[in-house]
Amino acid sequence: xxxxxxxxxxxxxxxxxxxxxxxxSPEGAFLLDLQALQQACDLNEGHCxxxxxxxxGVMRGTLVERPGRRFHHRLxxxxxxxxxxx
Numbered sequence: 608x609x610x611x612x613x614x615x616x617x618x619x620x621x622x623x624x625x626x627x628x629x630x631x632s633p634e635g636a637f638l639l640d641l642q643a644l645q646q647a648c649d650l651n652e653g654h655c656x657x658x659x660x661x662x663x664g665v666m667r668g669t670l671v672e673r674p675g676r677r678f679h680h681r682l683x684x685x686x687x688x689x690x691x692x693x
Contacts, residue, residue, distance in 0.1 A: 608656040608667075609647045612636040615659045617666060617687055623659070625670070627681040644683055648672040657687070665690045 613636040617623050627641050647655035653672040658665060668687030 608658055609643045610658045611640040611643070611660075613640050613659075615661055617659075617661055621666075621668075621686050621688060623668065623670065623683075623685055623687050625683040641681070644670065644672075645681065648683070655683075657685075658690075659687065663689075 615623065615625075625640070625644065644655060644657070648670070655670055655672075656667070657670055658667045666687040666689050668685050670683040670685035673682045673684055
């Protein structure tokens with residue numbers, strides 16, 4: 608499981624898309640997250656388990672690497688859910 612360091616915003620349908628746009632150079636935590644996603648997906652045939660922080664709490668899910676639609680860049684898509692409280 609990859610624990611992403613950035614704070615992410617998830618759609619109401621719990622769908623998460625992370626895009627490495629070629630015209631915007633990633634920096635900081637986002638750059639580290641992209642590198643970790645790339646390594647995890649390369650090792651697991653394009654799938655990776657993730658954990659993210661959101662404004663409303665911690666969420667987990669699976670992302671799948673997809674080909675970029677408009678440009679040649681990495682795109683990760685999937686669904687996440689809140690982690691149950693113990």
